[in-house]
Amino acid sequence: MSDNISEELKKRGLKNTKHRAEILDMLKRSDQPVSAEQLFKDMLDRNINVNFSTVYRTLDTLCEKDLVSKLTIESEGGALYEFNSTMHKHHLICLGCRKIISLDYCPLGNYEQTLAEKTDYLIAGHKLDIYGYCPECRKTAHEG
Ligand SMILES: [Zn+2]
Ligand SMILES: [Zn+2]
Known part of the structure; x- marks a missing residue:
């Protein structure tokens, strides 16, 4: 510890x-x-x-x-x-088995800045979760 x-x-x-x-x-x-x-x-x-x-x-x-x-x-x-x-995190979530992977990378950093300039908002943060099917679930779906 x-x-x-x-x-x-x-x-x-x-x-x-x-x-x-x-x-x-x-x-x-x-x-x-x-x-x-x-x-x-x-x-x-x-x-x-x-x-x-x-x-x-x-x-x-x-x-x-x-x-x-x-x-x-x-x-x-x-x-x-x-x-x-x-660092805030985003998640990649499998809709089949609910496995979740935390993503360290944030794709929205530049976008926040552009948005702030465009709208004159003070941007405080964002949430983003991405959904899909993991490799194991994709395999099962194709076999079934
Ligand atoms: Zn899965
Ligand atoms: Zn982010």
Whole structure:
């Protein structure tokens, strides 16, 4: 677990509890959004004594403090969470199996600037999710 995490908790006025640090660390290391259920199972696997409602409550607290963001897309395991890095992220979502890939690249940076110049708006941000079918789902569709 990095010192970074305790710093980030401290900055938001949160006590560095084991559960908060664990969950943040897991989300930070994951390259795709994770459900509360997955986090819970993962912690149990690593012999961390925690119950599901604690995981949920911890995620809520971290969301409130903007350390974690809750996605608008849901998986079969419920809501999905990811580490809220300073870089916003876009998602590529499979309509077949709901697999989600986080994209680090933002194609809209230049467009925001053009739009700001054109409309005289102060642009505050944007959301973009891209939907499709992943390679596995495409294969199944063609075989079926
Ligand atoms: Zn798929
Ligand atoms: Zn973007």
